[in-house]
Amino acid sequence: DAGITQSPRHKVTETGTPVTLRCHQTENHRYMYWYRQDPGHGLRLIHYSYGVKDTDKGEVSDGYSVSRSKTEDFLLTLESATSSQTSVYFCAIWAVNYGYTFGSGTRLTVV
Amino acid sequence: QQQVKQSPQSLIVQKGGISIINCAYENTAFDYFPWYQQFPGKGPALLIAIRPDVSEKKEGRFTISFNKSAKQFSLHIMDSQPGDSATYFCAASESTGSARQLTFGSGTQLTVLP
Numbered sequence: 001d002a003g004i005t006q007s008p009r010h011k012v013t014e015t016g017t018p019v020t021l022r023c024h025q026t027e028n029h030r031y032m033y034w035y036r037q038d039p040g041h042g043l044r045l046i047h048y049s050y051g052v053k054d055t056d057k058g059e060v061s062d063g064y065s066v067s068r069s070k071t072e073d074f075l076l077t078l079e080s081a082t083s084s085q086t087s088v089y090f091c092a093i094w095a096v097n098y099g100y101t102f103g104s105g106t107r108l109t110v111v
Numbered sequence: 112q113q114q115v116k117q118s119p120q121s122l123i124v125q126k127g128g129i130s131i132i133n134c135a136y137e138n139t140a141f142d143y144f145p146w147y148q149q150f151p152g153k154g155p156a157l158l159i160a161i162r163p164d165v166s167e168k169k170e171g172r173f174t175i176s177f178n179k180s181a182k183q184f185s186l187h188i189m190d191s192q193p194g195d196s197a198t199y200f201c202a203a204s205e206s207t208g209s210a211r212q213l214t215f216g217s218g219t220q221l222t223v224l225p
Contacts (some may be wrong), residue, residue, distance in 0.1 A: 027202070029196060042117070042200055042215035043155070058212065090154050094211050102154030 003027045004103040006091050012109045018079040021106050023091030031094035032074040036087040081110045114138050115203050117216025124223050126155050130188040132219045134201035141203040149198045191223045
């Protein structure tokens with residue numbers, strides 16, 4: 001996975017609680033992305049980052065925030081989790097030589 | 112607004128047959144068209160990609176056909192094998208400033224029967 005680690009791999013949380021997912025990369029890539037995967041929708045971009053403290057919104061950013069204080073870490077936070085945020089979340093990096101590389105995903109269930 | 116439409120949603124093929132998955136896009140600014148393969152419990156992995164200056168790209172048993180005027184592209188898997196059973200996603204991308212964002216199709220679940 002080109003040095004991409006997502007944590008946790010699985011999480012069950014209650015509605016209304018805050019949740020933070022972590023993406024860690026070891027190869028100093030500039031561009032990092034958070035996608036969510038839902039049946040019938042493919043993968044949809046939540047937020048992305050083009051450098052430390054430089055982030056922007058994607059297609060489905062409502063209810064999510066991100067932070068990138070170090071090159072290697074990109075955090076996705078659900079401030080107050082809702083059942084509609086039950087999904088599989090993928091982190092990805094972009095590199096010119098080999099395009100996108102995805103992590104193994106975090107399966108989040110909001111009950 | 113679905114910018115990349117993928118069909119079929121599911122596909123069953125006999126071993127040795129040809130699997131064909133189709134995608135259509137709307138945004139003429141897209142300039143990179145990758146296909147991803149995903150196995151259960153794993154992240155999508157790049158399979159093959161094409162840019163709009165060529166009409167076909169082949170890598171082993173996998174071929175992308177690209178029709179710029181029709182805004183369509185397709186993945187052909189020749190001599191399909193049970194190990195090819197996976198979910199396949201087409202995607203399209205344009206360079207937005209210095210970042211590159213992928214827009215995905217909805218996916219095709221391929222089952223290759225032994």
